[in-house]
Amino acid sequence: MHYLIFFLLFFVSFTLALLSIPIFIKTARKWRLMDVPEERKVHRIPKPLLGGIAIFLSFYLTWFLGILLLPLIQKNFPSLAPYLPPVSREIGRILPLFFSGLLMLLVGLADDFKPLKPYQKLAGQVLAAFLLALSGTRITLFMPHPFWSYLITILWVVAVTNSFNLLDNMDGLAGGVALIASLIFLYISLLTSQIFTAAVLATFCGVLAGFLIYNFPPSKIFLGDAGSLWVGFTIASLTILTTFYREGLPTFLPVIMPLLILGVPFFDTISVIIIRWKRREPLFKADRNHFSHRLLSLGMTERQAILFIYLITFGVGINATLLTQVNLPGALVILLQSVVIFNIIAVLEFLGRRRNKDDYRT
Numbered sequence: 447m448h449y450l451i452f453f454l455l456f457f458v459s460f461t462l463a464l465l466s467i468p469i470f471i472k473t474a475r476k477w478r479l480m481d482v483p484e485e486r487k488v489h490r491i492p493k494p495l496l497g498g499i500a501i502f503l504s505f506y507l508t509w510f511l512g513i514l515l516l517p518l519i520q521k522n523f524p525s526l527a528p529y530l531p532p533v534s535r536e537i538g539r540i541l542p543l544f545f546s547g548l549l550m551l552l553v554g555l556a557d558d559f560k561p562l563k564p565y566q567k568l569a570g571q572v573l574a575a576f577l578l579a580l581s582g583t584r585i586t587l588f589m590p591h592p593f594w595s596y597l598i599t600i601l602w603v604v605a606v607t608n609s610f611n612l613l614d615n616m617d618g619l620a621g622g623v624a625l626i627a628s629l630i631f632l633y634i635s636l637l638t639s640q641i642f643t644a645a646v647l648a649t650f651c652g653v654l655a656g657f658l659i660y661n662f663p664p665s666k667i668f669l670g671d672a673g674s675l676w677v678g679f680t681i682a683s684l685t686i687l688t689t690f691y692r693e694g695l696p697t698f699l700p701v702i703m704p705l706l707i708l709g710v711p712f713f714d715t716i717s718v719i720i721i722r723w724k725r726r727e728p729l730f731k732a733d734r735n736h737f738s739h740r741l742l743s744l745g746m747t748e749r750q751a752i753l754f755i756y757l758i759t760f761g762v763g764i765n766a767t768l769l770t771q772v773n774l775p776g777a778l779v780i781l782l783q784s785v786v787i788f789n790i791i792a793v794l795e796f797l798g799r800r801r802n803k804d805d806y807r808t
Contacts, residue, residue, distance in 0.1 A: 450597015463656025542581030554672035575603035609711035610678030617663035706766035
């Protein structure tokens, strides 16, 4: 019966996103807040950039409506009461996500209006991550000293946030990967009876699904930096809120579940950094060296590249959920399998590039 709560949260947030995005498409056009095509970009006509604002508002409107209706639901549906905590506790848990997430959204929105310098963007991200850690949402990793907890939390949040910001380079890519990863995190939360994180993830999946209807190629709206930063920040925050390891498990390796589930964004980020470093190009300069662009250069269409990345995200991510059910050798096999998958992709890319060069020479 309590699964009805998660379905309702998903449905309401999905509907709000679906209804609000057309409004923001018109608003973006009116304000001329558009992503204009250039050589490094795939799209050929200007696209509105306010998708992130639409899903942010839809997400938190769903939650605040739910909090307001909690007493009414508890009174009229007593069978659900055991699964519905006090309003004060829910507000206390969601507000830190709201305020730190709002700061991250505003940093991205400022970058959408007028591109920020890399250090300005990074400073805003670090501040948002610090506020989140200050609220008590921190990674501990069995380390008692708070300094390391703060440091690791900030590094994790900034790394995940920037990975999704970099991944947002093609229609439907960042939103789709975020949706698949969030559905896997939702599955883990439901499996381990983590009601709060499951509820937040169900809401998050709803707004992402609603957005993807307008963003899948050919897209009508983009996330913008505001959206990609907030999506990455929210996923990073939810991985901290979710408990992956608990006493009694045969190994501590379930703590690396988020690394595997978010393997595609990290693979894209690391590979782009390596390519830019080898070519002695600026690390923060946008280009067409991303995973999705490289798939296009191998002959895939835009949709094929996106669906291929979705498949890799799901394959590696769902495999990671087994880490709670195996012993140390089994967990190492799962980890090795994920590493092998990404190495196979790298080898195929290398062979494809060499073939293209040989064809060009002939």
